[in-house]
Amino acid sequence: MGKNNLQLKRRTFLKGTVGLLGSGFGLFGLNDQRNCGPTQSDMLGPYWSNEHPSRTVLANSDEPGSRIRISGIVTADDCSTPIANALVDVWHANDQGCYTIFQNCDSGNSDNDEYNLRGIMVTDENGNYSFESILPGYYPGRPRHFHYKITTPSGTELVTQCYFDNDSLISDAFASNHGDLIISLNEDNGILSGMFNISMNQSAEELSLENSNQLSPMDFEIESAYPNPFNNSIKIDYSLEKRGYVDIEIFDTNGKWIKNLVGSLMSGGKHVVTWIGDDDNGNIISSGTYLVVIRFGTRIKSKKINLIK
Numbered sequence: 001m002g003k004n005n006l007q008l009k010r011r012t013f014l015k016g017t018v019g020l021l022g023s024g025f026g027l028f029g030l031n032d033q034r035n036c037g038p039t040q041s042d043m044l045g046p047y048w049s050n051e052h053p054s055r056t057v058l059a060n061s062d063e064p065g066s067r068i069r070i071s072g073i074v075t076a077d078d079c080s081t082p083i084a085n086a087l088v089d090v091w092h093a094n095d096q097g098c099y100t101i102f103q104n105c106d107s108g109n110s111d112n113d114e115y116n117l118r119g120i121m122v123t124d125e126n127g128n129y130s131f132e133s134i135l136p137g138y139y140p141g142r143p144r145h146f147h148y149k150i151t152t153p154s155g156t157e158l159v160t161q162c163y164f165d166n167d168s169l170i171s172d173a174f175a176s177n178h179g180d181l182i183i184s185l186n187e188d189n190g191i192l193s194g195m196f197n198i199s200m201n202q203s204a205e206e207l208s209l210e211n212s213n214q215l216s217p218m219d220f221e222i223e224s225a226y227p228n229p230f231n232n233s234i235k236i237d238y239s240l241e242k243r244g245y246v247d248i249e250i251f252d253t254n255g256k257w258i259k260n261l262v263g264s265l266m267s268g269g270k271h272v273v274t275w276i277g278d279d280d281n282g283n284i285i286s287s288g289t290y291l292v293v294i295r296f297g298t299r300i301k302s303k304k305i306n307l308i309k
C-alpha cells in the first residue's frame, strides 16, 4: 500500500507540475495538465470475451515470453479514494502477438486452456489488484499492451489499455496524449514488474454516498431450491442486489467440494441455475444431503438440499 501511495502521489505531482513546464517535452507521464482525473479510455478491440475466468495468474507456467507482474489500485477520480470490489478484466496477446479464443495461437504451453492470458480480478478493500502473466507481444502496428475493462460495484465502466515506456512503437504524439496509460517496468531476477493505477470517472463523494446508502452492500438472497428433495434435477433461484461476481458451489455435509455451478460476472436481479446431481467430472453422485454455497462479494450464504435416488 505504501508503494502504491507513493506512486499515486508521484503521478499526481507530475500531472500537477507539467502545467508549469508547458507541453511538448515528449516525456512519458508528463502530458496531462489536470491535477488528477479519470484514467483515459482506449479501444476495446475485437478480442474481448464476456467469459473470462476469475484468476490472478493469467499465463500458464510454461507460456513462452517474459514473466511479468502488474499491480495497481482502482480509485475514485481523486486518484486516492480506493474502490473495493471493482472487477478488473484483463486480456492480452501472447508472445507472438496472437489472441487466444479468437485466433489460432500456437502458445507453446502444455495446457489446452483456451482462456490463457485472460482473467478477471476483484479489487480488495484497499482497491488493490494484481496479476501475473507474460509481457504482451507485438502485432502489426501496435505497441505492446494489456487490455483492461474495469467495472465498479455501482456499474461505472472504463475500457482502456496499459502500455510500457521505451516501446519503440509508441510515437511521441501518442505518448503526449496517453501519458497516464504508459507505465515503466522494473526487472528483478528476470521477472518484470510494473504498476498501473486506474482512477474511475466517479467522485469520492458519490462513492461514500453509495456506501452510506447501502446497509448491506453486495447483498443477495437464495430465493428457493425446488423440488427439494430432488431426484433428477434441482433449480436454485437467487437474486443479486447489483451486478457482481458470483460463485455457486456444491459441497457435501463433510465439506468436500463436489462441483462449481456458477463462477462469473452476473447482472443484478433474479437468476436461476440448475444442478442435475453430478460432480465436476459429470458423474451422478449418491443420495444424501448437500449444501449449495453462494459467494457474492464478501458474503456467503448456503442452503441444504437433499438428493434422493
Ligand SMILES: [Fe+2]
Residues within 6 Å of the ligand: 045, 093, 145, 147
Ligand atoms: Fe490489442
